[in-house]
Amino acid sequence: MALFVMGIDFGSTTGKAVILDGAGKVVGSSVASKGSVSDEGVQDAIAMALEQAGINIADVARTVSTGYGRRMLEIADASYTEITCHARGAVAMVPGARLVIDIGGQDSKVIAIDDNGLVAQFAMNDRCAAGTGKFLETLARAVQVPLNDMGPLAMTAKETLTISSMCATFAETEVISLLAEGHGKPDVLGAVHAAIASRTVGLVARVGSRTPMVMTGGVAQNVAAVHYIEKALGVTLLIPLNPQTAGAYGAALIALDEVSTARAAEETDPQREVDVPPVSCTAPRRARVRAEEHLLQRREKSPAL
Ligand code: ADP
DSSP: OOOEEEEEEEOSSOEEEEEEETTSOEEEEEEEOOSTTOHHHHHHHHHHHHHHHTOOGGGEEEEEEESTTGGGOTTOSEEOOHHHHHHHHHHHHSTTOOEEEEEOSSOEEEEEEOTTSSEEEEEEEOSSSTTSHHHHHHHHHHHTOOHHHHHHHHTTOOSOOOOOOOSHHHHHHHHHHHHHTTOOHHHHHHHHHHHHHHHHHHHHHHHOOOSSEEEESGGGGOHHHHHHHHHHHTSOEEOOSSGGGHHHHHHHHHHHHHHHHHHHHHHHOTTSOOOOOSSOOOHHHHHHHHHHHHHHHHHHHOTTO
8 A cells, every 4th residue: 555644844834744655755745724723724735745746545544744833733643843844844845954043923933954964953933923924914914015015015125124122012113104205115125124134143153154055934935035035144145945834844754754664663573563653753862852841831821922
């Protein structure tokens, strides 16, 4: 019977699902948006990916979840932190990557990758909207420009303006003042993207700049966000084909590893009953995973963050 595994990223803004065949080829991939931490959104993403792969959920041998709502997914056999899954997915998408910048709907993270392609260090902003997709969404609304258009419009900016506040609420007030002073929308949006870039520079500084540098997450689809971050860091960012599904892809690769390990053990010792552990991580990685869990649990306990 053909082997399929699934990775699900239950994000704060969108649900993502990636299905791999036994050779690690992507046979289904989807992104669905139905509002904040939406179970409906993630279920839609799963249904779309299954349809694209032409299989049923019963055909999936193992499912790994990640993301903001990863523990809410009963369908998942195991769950891993966003840091682990995003790093895994980004490095598989861009082999040789040494730094991953992931900007999603509610958080932004920078992950340093070691020589073996594993997480060396990470820094995360999940305390406020500054430097996240939420910041861009709030300010797109203030400028009355659709989210998808804000990046291309910002790229036509002529005048350099500054938004000094990192807080989305105060930045919104600044944006309204700039518009009231007669500045054009492209220039104001240029300043909005420069503000998100300066926040990202701060996160990169916390782990140390390294190249090649990859950008993932939904915000990697915003051309101006990429441009202003590149300008602020003085580097060229590598953007994978589907940057928003990096976490789900990483989760699917982990699911495939686990199935392969279990099968290899079965072949070596057919008498042995192999049970893939619900959540497995190697000993040297345990301390880091605990730190990630701590960060993420703090966010989950504090809905305002
Ligand atoms: P999460 O995993 O937290 O749900 P995502 O990685 O899916 O977040 O990113 C969601 C964010 O991506 C949105 O807040 C939005 O700012 C941005 N985004 C998604 N698609 C686009 C697009 N086509 N153009 C500009 N920004 C986008």
